[in-house]
Amino acid sequence: MNKEFIFCISCHCDTKEKEQVLIDNINFIQSNGHKTAVMSSIPFSKEVQSLSDYSFVTDENPMTQWPSRSFIMWKEWLLHDKTYRMTVSQPYYGWAGFLHTKRLGEIMMSYRYEDFVFIVYDLEFDESHLTDIYNEPEKIVFPTKNGEHVREQGLFLYYMNKKTLIDFISLMNHEVFLSKNWGISKYVSEKIFKPLGFNTSKKYVNDKIRFFDYDPLFNHSNNKKLNFFISSPYNNTENTKLFFYNNGVGTIKVYCNEELIYDDYKHKLHLLDLGMTKDNIYELFIIVDNEPMDVLTILSKINHTTIEVR
Numbered sequence: 001m002n003k004e005f006i007f008c009i010s011c012h013c014d015t016k017e018k019e020q021v022l023i024d025n026i027n028f029i030q031s032n033g034h035k036t037a038v039m040s041s042i043p044f045s046k047e048v049q050s051l052s053d054y055s056f057v058t059d060e061n062p063m064t065q066w067p068s069r070s071f072i073m074w075k076e077w078l079l080h081d082k083t084y085r086m087t088v089s090q091p092y093y094g095w096a097g098f099l100h101t102k103r104l105g106e107i108m109m110s111y112r113y114e115d116f117v118f119i120v121y122d123l124e125f126d127e128s129h130l131t132d133i134y135n136e137p138e139k140i141v142f143p144t145k146n147g148e149h150v151r152e153q154g155l156f157l158y159y160m161n162k163k164t165l166i167d168f169i170s171l172m173n174h175e176v177f178l179s180k181n182w183g184i185s186k187y188v189s190e191k192i193f194k195p196l197g198f199n200t201s202k203k204y205v206n207d208k209i210r211f212f213d214y215d216p217l218f219n220h221s222n223n224k225k226l227n228f229f230i231s232s233p234y235n236n237t238e239n240t241k242l243f244f245y246n247n248g249v250g251t252i253k254v255y256c257n258e259e260l261i262y263d264d265y266k267h268k269l270h271l272l273d274l275g276m277t278k279d280n281i282y283e284l285f286i287i288v289d290n291e292p293m294d295v296l297t298i299l300s301k302i303n304h305t306t307i308e309v310r
Helices: 016-031 046-051 094-110 127-134 162-171 174-178 184-193 295-300
Strands: 005-011 035-040 054-057 070-079 082-091 115-120 139-141 144-146 149-151 157-161 228-231 241-244 252-256 259-263 271-273 284-288 291-294 305-309
Touching (some): 016 035, 035 094, 054 094, 094 115, 094 184, 228 295
Parallel strands (some): 005 035
Antiparallel strands (some): 115 157, 139 157, 144 149, 228 241, 252 259
């Protein structure tokens, strides 16, 4: 093998667990004689900076929101023979991560590298995957498998030479990506991998960080005594509502636009319609056992949430 590979790693390690997985992968790659370049939209620790051969921090982080493109998650809560279905939208970061391919590729080509391996920071892989890359003359992509969820061509691990990388970057088009209701992996497979004739490995890869705690997304409270969910649909199509659940507090008071609209909760009311849309609210407070909470600040950060009662 006479190729000098550069492993380009896209990451956003905002926890110690994620950072350790990144460090483990850098060590694995370097133990096999290869150099690494990492890119993130948040700063690296000193350990990562000193470990990786190259490290780059960028403020370029193009995430999309509802209704353009977003992640949608929901949770159901059964209360007094009624089901409350809470739905939240979260920014879609697929293109932001994929853009690291372009940026790292452009930078590392300027360092005169000719062979590029692109991976996600928490990639689960071993020497057998490296063997496939070593035996591939130009370009190869690896499928992903998480339980029954299989992608023929994923974005966790792929290799290409410089000629292919130049063509790859030329085909990246954000407007085309947004033109259809597909995820980033499907877009890249249909519009880049297949047109460029990427070979597909028979070896699956996956990511190591698979557990996500979504429960905090459905609790907008910053007071540990109280759980509540704010329903505020995009574009102010419905009144803003507060859903109180799983609480054991004594009393609460709700003030909206300087008016007391609810007093003495005591588990009597669970879904409170504020009677107006988000754009008409200029003040919103909840007082929990005499402790005030500014809910307007929380509401202002919500892009799209809904609640459905069945």
